[in-house]
Amino acid sequence: MSPLIQIRKLSKNYSTKGGDITAALSLVDLDVAPGEFVALVGPSGCGKTTLLKILAGLVGEYRGEVLLNGKPVRKPSSEVGFVFQEPTLLPWRTILENILLPVELVNLDMKVYRDRALDLMAMTGLAGFENKYPKELSGGMRQRAGICRALVRDPKVLLMDEPFGSLDAMTREFMNEELQRIWLDSGKTILFVTHSIPEAVFLADRVVIMSPRPGKISEIVPVNLPRPRQLSDMAHESTGEIMSHIRSHFSNARVI
Numbered sequence: 001m002s003p004l005i006q007i008r009k010l011s012k013n014y015s016t017k018g019g020d021i022t023a024a025l026s027l028v029d030l031d032v033a034p035g036e037f038v039a040l041v042g043p044s045g046c047g048k049t050t051l052l053k054i055l056a057g058l059v060g061e062y063r064g065e066v067l068l069n070g071k072p073v074r075k076p077s078s079e080v081g082f083v084f085q086e087p088t089l090l091p092w093r094t095i096l097e098n099i100l101l102p103v104e105l106v107n108l109d110m111k112v113y114r115d116r117a118l119d120l121m122a123m124t125g126l127a128g129f130e131n132k133y134p135k136e137l138s139g140g141m142r143q144r145a146g147i148c149r150a151l152v153r154d155p156k157v158l159l160m161d162e163p164f165g166s167l168d169a170m171t172r173e174f175m176n177e178e179l180q181r182i183w184l185d186s187g188k189t190i191l192f193v194t195h196s197i198p199e200a201v202f203l204a205d206r207v208v209i210m211s212p213r214p215g216k217i218s219e220i221v222p223v224n225l226p227r228p229r230q231l232s233d234m235a236h237e238s239t240g241e242i243m244s245h246i247r248s249h250f251s252n253a254r255v256i
């Protein structure tokens with residue numbers, strides 16, 4: 001199967017106000033297959049967010065090649081949905097109205113997308129909360145609403161930048177199971193940034209390990225564990241070996 005995402009020799013420099021140059025990404029090569037779940041891990045500043053922003057078309061200026069379905073990515077498109085660390089829901093809009101925001105902004109047929117939004121809410125366990133406001137939901141539910149909003153225009157690719165970083169440990173584990181289920185049900189291609197090695201190993205088909213200054217890929221580790229995975233699988237010896245191998249890349253870094 002040909003890759004959905006092809007990244008070739010991708011480099012991105014930022015220049016600071018003082019005139020310094022930061023090499024956020026240097027010569028990154030990565031192919032992602034349709035329907036694959038890829039996790040990106042690495043210490044702060046290794047370019048994970050920059051890579052997602054380029055794929056989302058939010059950073060148009062870079063060197064190298066970034067192709068989605070064979071076409072260069074230079075600006076945002078409906079093929080890509082983005083889930084941020086905080087769900088950034090508008091407090092004065094109901095959950096359903098928040099999920100429909102990307103549809104409203106480009107004047108698509110509300111009737112069609114309203115049904116789709118309701119299906120997504122059912123899939124993510126939010127049925128019955130359509131007319132609630134963000135403050136009436138738990139953190140995990142708000143994050144699920146953020147996922148629905150990212151999926152409402154039916155993108156092929158879902159980019160997730162530390163989406164569960166602000167949740168408590170138990171809710172986070174629950175959301176990992178939920179996301180696996182949503183991914184298995186929806187068949188989306190997911191790129192998922194995390195600082196948690198267990199989270200990366202639980203979710204991903206492959207874990208991309210990145211290192212900073214300049215930001216590059218140090219290793220890509222396949223996770224050949226059967227699906228659907230259970231949290232109890234994390235205690236298996238084979239899972240522990242994969243996590244130890246990934247952890248051996250980091251010393252004194254903010255990766256847990």
Ligand SMILES: Nc1ncnc2c1ncn2[C@@H]1O[C@H](COP(=O)(O)OP(=O)(O)OP(=O)(O)O)[C@@H](O)[C@H]1O
Pocket residue numbers: 014015016022023024042043044045046047048049050051215
């Ligand atoms: N808009 C910008 N202007 C200047 N420098 C930037 C900009 N965005 C990112 N950088 C720099 O580029 C490098 C990579 O940043 P990026 O946010 O992609 O890393 P990251 O791996 O996602 O970090 P974190 O894990 O802390 O979120 C860092 O050194 C950062 O300071």
